[in-house]
Amino acid sequence: MEIVLISDGPLPLDSPVRKLPFFFPARLIDMSKVSARTVGDGQAAVVELLDATDAGLTALKTSWASIAEIPVICLASKKNRREVIQASALGKTEIMDRDTPLALLVRKLKLILHDDPIANVPSGLPAKTLEAYKKGNAFLESLALSATEGSNIQISLMNEGAAEILSALALDGLSPWLDAVQSHHSGTYCHSLMVAGIAGSFAQYLGWSKQDCQEAIAGGLLHDVGKMRIPLTILDKADKLTDTERAIIDKHPNFGREILKPRLEVSVDIKKMAIQHHELLDGSGYPDGLKGERISPKVRLMTICDIFTALTEKRAYKEGMPVRVAIGVMLDMGRKLDQAMLKQFAHMVLDRDMGEVSRPQKATGTQAV
Numbered sequence: 001m002e003i004v005l006i007s008d009g010p011l012p013l014d015s016p017v018r019k020l021p022f023f024f025p026a027r028l029i030d031m032s033k034v035s036a037r038t039v040g041d042g043q044a045a046v047v048e049l050l051d052a053t054d055a056g057l058t059a060l061k062t063s064w065a066s067i068a069e070i071p072v073i074c075l076a077s078k079k080n081r082r083e084v085i086q087a088s089a090l091g092k093t094e095i096m097d098r099d100t101p102l103a104l105l106v107r108k109l110k111l112i113l114h115d116d117p118i119a120n121v122p123s124g125l126p127a128k129t130l131e132a133y134k135k136g137n138a139f140l141e142s143l144a145l146s147a148t149e150g151s152n153i154q155i156s157l158m159n160e161g162a163a164e165i166l167s168a169l170a171l172d173g174l175s176p177w178l179d180a181v182q183s184h185h186s187g188t189y190c191h192s193l194m195v196a197g198i199a200g201s202f203a204q205y206l207g208w209s210k211q212d213c214q215e216a217i218a219g220g221l222l223h224d225v226g227k228m229r230i231p232l233t234i235l236d237k238a239d240k241l242t243d244t245e246r247a248i249i250d251k252h253p254n255f256g257r258e259i260l261k262p263r264l265e266v267s268v269d270i271k272k273m274a275i276q277h278h279e280l281l282d283g284s285g286y287p288d289g290l291k292g293e294r295i296s297p298k299v300r301l302m303t304i305c306d307i308f309t310a311l312t313e314k315r316a317y318k319e320g321m322p323v324r325v326a327i328g329v330m331l332d333m334g335r336k337l338d339q340a341m342l343k344q345f346a347h348m349v350l351d352r353d354m355g356e357v358s359r360p361q362k363a364t365g366t367q368a369v
Contacts, residue, residue, distance in 0.1 A: 003109065004029055004042035004067070008056030016102050017048045017075060019148050021231035023106050024113070031056035034063040039070075044112050047074045047090070049083045050098065057086055068092055071112045073105075103145050120183040126176050132168035133180040135161040136196065139221060140189050147228035147259050155265045162217040166200050166210070174201045188227060188235045191309060196220030199305040205348045206341075212298070219273030219302055222266070226256030226274070253278055253287045273302040280336040300338040304330070304345050307337075323349055 002025045005011070009030060011018045020026055029038050031052065039045070045067045047060070072093040076083035087095045096105065110116075117137055121130060139161040142154045168177060174197060181193035200217040208216070227235055230252065234245050241249065256274040260266055276290060276299045283291035295303075311326035321329065327346045330337060 002026065002040075002042050003044045003046060003113070004039055005046050005048070006031055006034060006060065006067075007048040007050075008032075008052040011048060012050045015048050015050055015075070016098065016100075016105060017046055019102055020046065020106070020109070021233060022148050022228060023144060023232070024109060025232045025236060027233075032059040034060055034066050036066045039066050042067075042070060044070055044109060045072045046109075047072060047087075047093070049074065049076045049086055052083075052086065057089075061090065064090060073108065073112075102149060106145070115185075117184045117186075117189070120185065122179050122183060125180055126168070126172040128164075129168040129172045129176040129180055132161070132164040132177070133193070135164045136181075136193050136221060137184070137189065140192060143222065143225060144228050147225055153222075153263055153266055158218050158221065159214070161221065162196075162200075162214040165196060165217050166204075166214050169197065169200050169204065174198070186232070186236060187313075188224070188232065191313065192221055192224050194309045194313070195223060195302070195305050198309060199302060202301060202305060202345055202348060206301075206344060215267065215269055216273075216298060216301060219270050219298060220305065222260075222270055222274050223277050223302055223306060224252060224256075224274075225259055226252035226254065229255040229259070250286065257287070269296070269298050272296060272299050277302045277306050279303070280333075281338060282335050284336060297338075297341075300341055304337060304342055308345070308349070 003020065005017050005020060005026050005028045007015070007017065007028065007030065011028065027042070032055075049057075068091065072090075074087040074090060074093040074095050075098045076087040076095055077099070078084060078097045084095070087093060096108070118130075118134060121133065125133075135157070139154065139157045142157055145151065146153045165177070177197040178194065181190050181197065184190040184193065196217045197220070199220040200213055203213040203216040227249070230248060234241070234248060237245070253275050257271075260271045260274055275287070276295060279285035279288065279290040279295050279299065280303070281292055281295060281300075283289050307330060308326055311329060312320045312323060314320035327342075327349065330342055331339070331346070
């Protein structure tokens with residue numbers, strides 16, 4: 001579901017097109033280099049006319065046939081007559097004002113790409129689980145916009161989603177939830193939804209209060225918010241990560257801290273789950289090397305659920321581990337994890353015979369977290 005971004009040279013700093021790679025796998029192509037080869041199997045194109053030169057536009061017109069058969073959105077300022085004329089001269093294209101809210105541009109591209117995760121859910125899914133999946137997915141989409149634009153997180157949508165997921169888990173169990181979220185084409189969204197469901201089930205298993213269970217689910221939805229500052233080209237990469245790409249992904253807890261610090265609408269416990277879920281009890285984790293009692297029970301739960309999900313998910317470049325093997329790996333981590341809590345988690349997943357929780361082979365998954 002890749003899109004191609006076309007600009008005359010580097011994208012201008014104030015172009016909204018710079019934000020699209022956080023929502024779609026995307027490649028940037030210089031106007032002078034547009035061809036059938038460079039466009040490849042791109043499914044849509046976005047042309048940025050800001051700062052475009054006559055030479056760049058001439059080259060684009062010459063090679064226009066390379067993209068004329070796919071949907072094209074051309075961004076131009078409706079107040080700039082020259083840009084409007086340039087956009088119209090390109091021919092078959094939809095012109096959008098550069099000042100159009102990012103959410104509308106993203107929504108338009110999703111419609112063009114037929115990006116509807118609900119369409120892929122298994123038939124016969126319980127109604128409560130389906131509704132929970134819709135709300136959880138809607139919150140993640142709003143969260144991506146909030147993280148990208150710096151706007152407030154929609155707490156009411158988060159709370160509604162967490163409450164709906166908790167109700168679905170209580171009524172339908174965890175398996176239908178896993179069936180639903182594994183159908184999502186985005187490994188990034190799938191991972192967060194899986195962690196949220198598993199965290200909610202585990203919190204219920206531990207006998208936590210309804211409020212704490214919902215907060216664990218909300219923490220699961222939000223735990224990788226920092227990854228929303230990383231292009232999907234890296235997050236959903238089908239091949240193994242390079243060292244440079246791994247280093248970028250490892251920055252996501254700090255990105256999460258930057259995103260959440262000014263957001264007073266998010267509780268302290270949820271912020272901790274997002275920032276600290278890679279901390280380990282022996283102090284060997286990151287980003288702050290916290291140890292022992294400095295790591296709260298909710299963060300310990302989130303860490304267990306996150307690692308378990310990462311181990312059992314099927315990725316494009318590796319098979320997911322069987323549940324028993326994954327539990328064994330985690331037990332072997334010794335004092336890095338809360339072993340008393342981990343043993344309870346093992347009882348939950350093994351007693352419930354969760355089976356394989358890995359994603360279907362045809363989908364690409366997020367890289368190991």
